[in-house]
Structure formats: structure tokens, C-alpha cells
Amino acid sequence: MVPPSKLMRGRSIDNNNAINLYNFGTSLPSHVTRLQVKVDNFQDPLKINNFGKTVNHELEKRRFTQDGYVVGQNFLVRLYELDIHEKASLEALLNYTQETGLNLFQSSGLRVEGFGVSKEMNSRNLIWVIGRMQVEVDSYPSWGDIVQVETWCSGLTKHCLTCSSRLTDANTGTKIMRVDSEFVMINEKTRRLSRIPEEIKASGDPYVKDYLDPPLSVDDKLRKLQKLDEDKADYILRGIKPLWFDLDPNQHVNNVKYISWILEGTPEAVRENYELSAFTLEYRRECGRNSVLQSLSGASNEVPNEYYHLLRLENGNEVARARTLWRKSSKIECNSMN
Amino acid sequence: MVPPSKLMRGRSIDNNNAINLYNFGTSLPSHVTRLQVKVDNFQDPLKINNFGKTVNHELEKRRFTQDGYVVGQNFLVRLYELDIHEKASLEALLNYTQETGLNLFQSSGLRVEGFGVSKEMNSRNLIWVIGRMQVEVDSYPSWGDIVQVETWCSGLTKHCLTCSSRLTDANTGTKIMRVDSEFVMINEKTRRLSRIPEEIKASGDPYVKDYLDPPLSVDDKLRKLQKLDEDKADYILRGIKPLWFDLDPNQHVNNVKYISWILEGTPEAVRENYELSAFTLEYRRECGRNSVLQSLSGASNEVPNEYYHLLRLENGNEVARARTLWRKSSKIECNSMN
Incomplete structure (x- = not known):
């Protein structure tokens, strides 16, 4: 087993060292007063994906910590990812998390022969699909902020x-978001749920880590999301x-899109004046290019600023159900204080 | 005037130099055999945006070349940006270009008091809006590829x-895409077109550079895009x-979305078997959250694999017109060779 790559950095304002570096063959102007030094382990360049490409570039570099059990990746918030609150949209943040999760599954951190994409699963036609997602948002980043995402099997x-993924502001350490996603196994041909076979579970067990925080505590009431009845919906x-x-390369809708549709089906006054602080989503059915959907939402009778949601096909088949919790938008808060 | 930042890099496999660097305070393992050295000009850290944030992170770093007249930026293609051909979608590539263009306008490369967002424009209520876009695509990158975007005023x-923007594969130098966008000036209040006032033009002239390639040659026939008549549309x-x-923070639709809608209104067999090789788009009207649109397309009578497009509001008002040119998808080509 090849150990995961390590990255180390050093920095100096010592002009003598600048002269040493000058000897490397770089032409330095006389006014340089700071040096940044980065050291790569040459024997083990970071693998960027399962196509075996390597990255020597100064961007979005993946780190593997905890002996390869955690994937870390940085994302710079781009202007087109902002929503009307001038903050990174939830869709953008979930896309970052998805990218890191896929790298956890597919990168060399989880070996191809091992847990992520095993021969054993292939021979039984078993694949992982997302079943449930639980998200807590502490704050939303702005244009130019750098979001650090860390993902591990919890x-x-x-x-x-x-x-599980934890997102923080890479500059300030401010907490941004916490995501716990549950994946279940289905038969690729029949699309029916399967238990995780004992051999596959055994080969996966060593990868599971109580890293950072344990998964969000499971509240039985929350686990069983109630289905929103049409007659209780305030908005359809x-x-x-x-x-x-x-559509992704498999011609299925990217699961992050479900969240966008659920938010789209929430009354406009909510989206405009509030920001999402938490949600739970259960995926019930895949959808593809010819699906036509409806997004229903209704205010909770019990908790203030809580909504229940149902995403369904036009024939009534359930695609997803969700619960969302909202708080006053920080932009609105700011404006009303001025 | 503060000169733009310079970045220089050096590299060595000389173990003596490694020892020199070790003295900087970094703990190096004994098996390190390669060093990467990056030198920043301490007096002028790169500004990441007009909020004055600076970046010391190893990602998506902006470079200013040609004395600050060209903004360069790298983007790593993420999995959720792929389309069904397993290549970065046109939408993703145009979003990269938009991000770099906005940085050209807003970064310190074009001073705040100068050309991009001048006081003079503010006092006259003048703003830049996009009027026309001309794009040529040589190849589409894959997941994990690094796209280098360079943007300048041409x-x-x-x-x-x-x-103008030129996109290349940062690893191989392969050409990806070329974009020329024309911006016009409108009065923010009346939304009417304005000539560019002589003083503003004069202050902008020094920024215009014949860098890399000149703008795409203007073919008068192409300049005047014909409007697609409803009775000639094959598909609505x-x-x-x-x-x-x-919606962006101004509650307008991001202009890249128009391209998505135009492609959406192209017959499915075209999107499925072909990839876009070039297009020209003219923006006629802004649209917002309550707009309902129609996307019309019709095959050209003159050029094979050429289509004309019309994007309009339901009341018939024109939003954009476009011309697209397609070639056999490289994925399909590949599959049929196997």
C-alpha cells in the first residue's frame, strides 16, 4: 500500500534564502521580500481521479488525511454560484460536497479493488444510490470565499x-455546513433495494471513522419523515x-437538483426573506429526462419556520419527501439594522 | 500606479537545496526529492475581487500578464459539470469565462476609478450589458481536466x-474554446442603449490589446443574424x-442560462448525437423571475448541421436570437469506431 501524499509548506522573509532560490534558475526581481515554499512527495503525486490523472496545479488540490480516510478539497466560490441574497446558493454548496464525496468513493483513498467500486459489487449488479440526506447550515459564504470540504465514511x-462532510471557511475557520448522506445498495437491473452483503460490509468496516464529529444524532421522529398530503399543501x-x-452521464437527474426543485416549490416570500438553516431529504425514486414533476410544500403546525415538502411525478408517484427549517436571511437582518 | 503582481516558479531535485529549505522551519521527510518554489511579490498580493480580499491559497489563482491587461485563471472540471457526453457542458465552460470576465472588469487589473466601474459611468447611470457573443469550440474537456482561461479587452x-477569452487545457495546451463578447452601454434607469461617451472611451483605449489572437473576423452576413420565423421553426x-x-443578485437571469434554453429548444436527436462547435448569440432583452419563455429552432437551408434559434417571451417579445453549428459528438464517433 502506498501511503497517502503529504503536503508541507514553508515561508520566509529571509533575503539570503531568496538568493538561494535564485540559484534554482528563477529570475527574481530585486524587490522580492517573501518566499513561499511548497514541498511535494515526488514518489506519490496526488491522484485526481480514477482515470489516473495527476495534478501539479495550484488549485483545488485534494488532501488525504487520517491515512487516506478523509478527503479534503477547497472550492473558491464563483460569482455565478450566488443567489439573490448575494451568498453561495445551497445548490452550489451541495455540489461541492458531492464532488468531494465522489472523490472519496473513487480516488485512490478507497482502492478500486476495495470498498468503493468493488468487483464483488459488479458481479452481483449492486450499486450505491443516495437514500437520505441531512443538512445543517451555519452560514453561507460569499463570492471569493474559499470553502474547505472534508468528507469521510462515518x-x-x-x-x-x-x-459525512464538514464545510468551513478556509480563511477564517467559520463553520458553513454539515452534511450526512446515507447510501443504500440497489440491484442495477431490478432497481430493488438490497441488504449490503456481509463480505462487502466486512471489507468496508475498516474505512469507517469517527473523524471530527460523529454523524448527527438520530431522532426517531425525524427519521420517519411524514409524507405531505396534497390537501395540507399551501403551495403546489x-x-x-x-x-x-x-442530466448526468447516466441520463439521470443529478440528486442535488431535487433540492432546487423543493426550494422552488416553497412560497416565494419564504425564499426571499429567509435562508435555509437545516433540511432532511429522503429520495424515493430516480427521475430522468422525460419526467414531469410537481413540488408541494406546507407549513408545519408544530415548529415555527418549518415546512414539509413532497416532490412527485404527475401520475402521483413519490420522488422525494423533505422537511426544511428556515431563519431570517442574514442579508435581510443586515438591511433592517441599517 | 501599483504594478500588477508577478508570479514566478522554480523547481529543483537538488537535495542540497532541500536542506536549505529545511532551515525555513518546515519539517521535511527524508524521502523528499522534489521541491516546488513559488515567489510572490509581497508588496502587492493578488487581489481576488473588489471587496479587497486577498488569496494565499493554492487554487484558482488569478494571474495578470501583459502588465495587467490579461486575467488568467484555472478551473478544475467538476463531475457535476459534465453532460451526457461525459464532457464539461457548454454551460460550465461559459460560466468559467464569465467569472474571468467579471474579474477582468472588477479586479485591480482595471482600476476601480478607471475603465471598468467608473465614477463617470455611475454619475450618468450607465452600465455595461452583454449584447452579443461569438463562440468557437475546438474540444470539450473531461472530469478532472484543468481549464486555463485567459481574458482581455480586444x-x-x-x-x-x-x-475575448481563450480556453486551453492547462496540462496539454490543447485548444478548448474561444469566446468574443460584445458589451454595450445602457442607461440603468431607462434601459435604453447609449453611445459610449468620448471620455469613457478615451480612458478605456489604453486597456485594449491585440493580445494572443485578434477578435474573430467579422463576416457581415454573420453579423446580422436572421430572425427565425415561427413558421420556419422545426421545434418549439x-x-x-x-x-x-x-437568478443573480440583481434578480436577473444569468446570461449563460439563455444558452441552456436555446440548446433545450433544439431537437433531442441533435443534442444527443452532436456537439456544438460554434454559435453566435444576440441578446435583445433581459428577463427575470416571472418571465415565461419559448425556445424555437429550425435547420438552416444553406449550411449542413446549422440551426437558427429564437428565444422569446410568451407575448412574442424577442429575448435572444442565435445561430448554432454542430459536429458529430466525439463520444459517438469513438463508440462507432469500436
């Missing part, structure tokens, strides 16, 4: 695998169709 | 400002509505 039972948005660019 | 007349997609996340 749980494994015979029914599901949990992956009809005729939602996936766009061409919402 | 032309300025009393009617419009042209910004109705009921397109912007989603919440399509």
Missing part, C-alpha cells in the same frame, strides 16, 4: 453507508421538467 | 467593448421558466 450497517408548483444540463 | 468603439419548446437559482 457509518456502515447492513442497510446503509453514511458519508406544477410542470417541472429537467433541463438537458440537469 | 476592442473598443463608440458602440461597444469587446472582451414552450413554458420555460427561470428557477430561483438561475
Whole structure:
């Protein structure tokens, strides 16, 4: 086993050292007063993905800590990722998390022969699909902020695998978001749920780590999300169709898009004046390019600023159910204080 | 005037130098055999945006070359940016270009008091809006590829400002895409077109550079895009509505979304078997959250694999017109060779 790569950095304002570096062949102007030094382990360049490409570039570099059990990756918030509150949209933050999660599954951190994409799973036609997602948002970053995402496997039972991500502002350490996603196993041909076979579970167990925080505590009441009945819905948005660019290479809708549709089906006054502080989502059904959906939402009777949601096909088949919790938008708060 | 930042890099496999660097205070393992050295000009750290944030992070670092007249930025293609051809979507590539263009306008490369966002423009309520975009695509990158975008001002007349971008694969130098965008000036209050005032043009002239390639040659026939008549349309997609996340902080639809809608209104067999090799788009009207649109397309009678497009509001008002040129998808080509 090749150990994971290590990155180390050093820095100096010693002009003598600058002269040493000058000898490397770099032409330095006389006014340089600071040096940044980065050291790579040449024997083990970071693998960027399962196509075996390597990265020597100064961006979005993956780190593997805890002996390769945690994938860390930085994302710079781009202007087109902002929503009307001038903050990174939830969709953007979940996309970052998805990218890191896929790298955890597919990168060399979890070996190809091992847990992520095993021969054993292939021979049984088993694949992982997302079943449930639980998210808490502390703050939303702005344009130019750098979001550090760390993702690891935090749980494994015979029914599901949990992956956890923690997002923080890489400059300030401010907490941004916490995501726990549960993956279940289905048969690729029949699309039916499968128990995780004992051999696969055993080969996965060593990867599960109580790193950083344990998974969010499971409240039984929350685990069983109630289904929103149509007659209790305050708002129904009809005729939602996936766009061409919402489809992934498997021609399925990217699961992050479900969240966008659920938010789209929330009353405009909520989206405009509030920001999402937490949600739980259960995926019930895949959808593809010809699906036409409806997004229903209704205010909770019990908790203030809580909503229940149902995403369904036009024939009534359930695609996802969700619960969202909102707080006053920090932009609105700011404006009303001025 | 503060000179733009310079970045220089050096590299060595000389173990003596490693020892020199070790003295900087970094703990190096004994098996390190390569060093990467990066030198920043301490007096002028790179500004990341007009909020004055600086970046010391190893990602998506902006470079200013040609004395600050060109902004360069790298983007790593993320998995969720792929389309069904397993290549970065056009939408993703145009978003990269937009991000770099905004940095050209807003970064310290074009001073705040100068050309991009001048006091003079503010006092006259003048703003830049995009009027026309001309794109040529050589190849589409894959997951994990690093796209280098370089953007500069390539032309300025009393009617419009042209910004040009060239996208290449940062590892191989392969050409990816070329974009020329024309910006026109409108009055923010009346939304009417304005000539570019002589003083503003004069202050902008020094920024215009014949860098890399000159703007795409202007073919008069192409300049005047014909409007697609409804009775010549082969395909009409109705009921397109912007989603919440399509809106920017000004509550307008991000202009890249127009391209997505135009592609969405192209027959499915075209999108599925072909990839876009070039397009020209003229923006006619802004749209917002309550707009409902139609996307029309029709095959050209003159050029094979060429289509004309019209994006309009349901009341018939024109939003954009476009011309697209397609070639057999490289994925399809590949599959048919196997």
C-alpha cells in the first residue's frame, strides 16, 4: 500500500534564502521580500481521479488525511454560484460536497479493488444510490470565499453507508455546513433495494471513522419523515421538467437538483426573506429526462419556520419527501439594522 | 500606479537545496526529492475581487500578464459539470469565462476609478450589458481536466467593448474554446442603449490589446443574424421558466442560462448525437423571475448541421436570437469506431 501524499509548506522573509532560490534558475526581481515554499512527495503525486490523472496545479488540490480516510478539497466560490441574497446558493454548496464525496468513493483513498467500486459489487449488479440526506447550515459564504470540504465514511450497517462532510471557511475557520448522506445498495437491473452483503460490509468496516464529529444524532421522529398530503399543501408548483444540463452521464437527474426543485416549490416570500438553516431529504425514486414533476410544500403546525415538502411525478408517484427549517436571511437582518 | 503582481516558479531535485529549505522551519521527510518554489511579490498580493480580499491559497489563482491587461485563471472540471457526453457542458465552460470576465472588469487589473466601474459611468447611470457573443469550440474537456482561461479587452468603439477569452487545457495546451463578447452601454434607469461617451472611451483605449489572437473576423452576413420565423421553426419548446437559482443578485437571469434554453429548444436527436462547435448569440432583452419563455429552432437551408434559434417571451417579445453549428459528438464517433 502506498501511503497517502503529504503536503508541507514553508515561508520566509529571509533575503539570503531568496538568493538561494535564485540559484534554482528563477529570475527574481530585486524587490522580492517573501518566499513561499511548497514541498511535494515526488514518489506519490496526488491522484485526481480514477482515470489516473495527476495534478501539479495550484488549485483545488485534494488532501488525504487520517491515512487516506478523509478527503479534503477547497472550492473558491464563483460569482455565478450566488443567489439573490448575494451568498453561495445551497445548490452550489451541495455540489461541492458531492464532488468531494465522489472523490472519496473513487480516488485512490478507497482502492478500486476495495470498498468503493468493488468487483464483488459488479458481479452481483449492486450499486450505491443516495437514500437520505441531512443538512445543517451555519452560514453561507460569499463570492471569493474559499470553502474547505472534508468528507469521510462515518457509518456502515447492513442497510446503509453514511458519508459525512464538514464545510468551513478556509480563511477564517467559520463553520458553513454539515452534511450526512446515507447510501443504500440497489440491484442495477431490478432497481430493488438490497441488504449490503456481509463480505462487502466486512471489507468496508475498516474505512469507517469517527473523524471530527460523529454523524448527527438520530431522532426517531425525524427519521420517519411524514409524507405531505396534497390537501395540507399551501403551495403546489406544477410542470417541472429537467433541463438537458440537469442530466448526468447516466441520463439521470443529478440528486442535488431535487433540492432546487423543493426550494422552488416553497412560497416565494419564504425564499426571499429567509435562508435555509437545516433540511432532511429522503429520495424515493430516480427521475430522468422525460419526467414531469410537481413540488408541494406546507407549513408545519408544530415548529415555527418549518415546512414539509413532497416532490412527485404527475401520475402521483413519490420522488422525494423533505422537511426544511428556515431563519431570517442574514442579508435581510443586515438591511433592517441599517 | 501599483504594478500588477508577478508570479514566478522554480523547481529543483537538488537535495542540497532541500536542506536549505529545511532551515525555513518546515519539517521535511527524508524521502523528499522534489521541491516546488513559488515567489510572490509581497508588496502587492493578488487581489481576488473588489471587496479587497486577498488569496494565499493554492487554487484558482488569478494571474495578470501583459502588465495587467490579461486575467488568467484555472478551473478544475467538476463531475457535476459534465453532460451526457461525459464532457464539461457548454454551460460550465461559459460560466468559467464569465467569472474571468467579471474579474477582468472588477479586479485591480482595471482600476476601480478607471475603465471598468467608473465614477463617470455611475454619475450618468450607465452600465455595461452583454449584447452579443461569438463562440468557437475546438474540444470539450473531461472530469478532472484543468481549464486555463485567459481574458482581455480586444476592442473598443463608440458602440461597444469587446472582451475575448481563450480556453486551453492547462496540462496539454490543447485548444478548448474561444469566446468574443460584445458589451454595450445602457442607461440603468431607462434601459435604453447609449453611445459610449468620448471620455469613457478615451480612458478605456489604453486597456485594449491585440493580445494572443485578434477578435474573430467579422463576416457581415454573420453579423446580422436572421430572425427565425415561427413558421420556419422545426421545434418549439414552450413554458420555460427561470428557477430561483438561475437568478443573480440583481434578480436577473444569468446570461449563460439563455444558452441552456436555446440548446433545450433544439431537437433531442441533435443534442444527443452532436456537439456544438460554434454559435453566435444576440441578446435583445433581459428577463427575470416571472418571465415565461419559448425556445424555437429550425435547420438552416444553406449550411449542413446549422440551426437558427429564437428565444422569446410568451407575448412574442424577442429575448435572444442565435445561430448554432454542430459536429458529430466525439463520444459517438469513438463508440462507432469500436
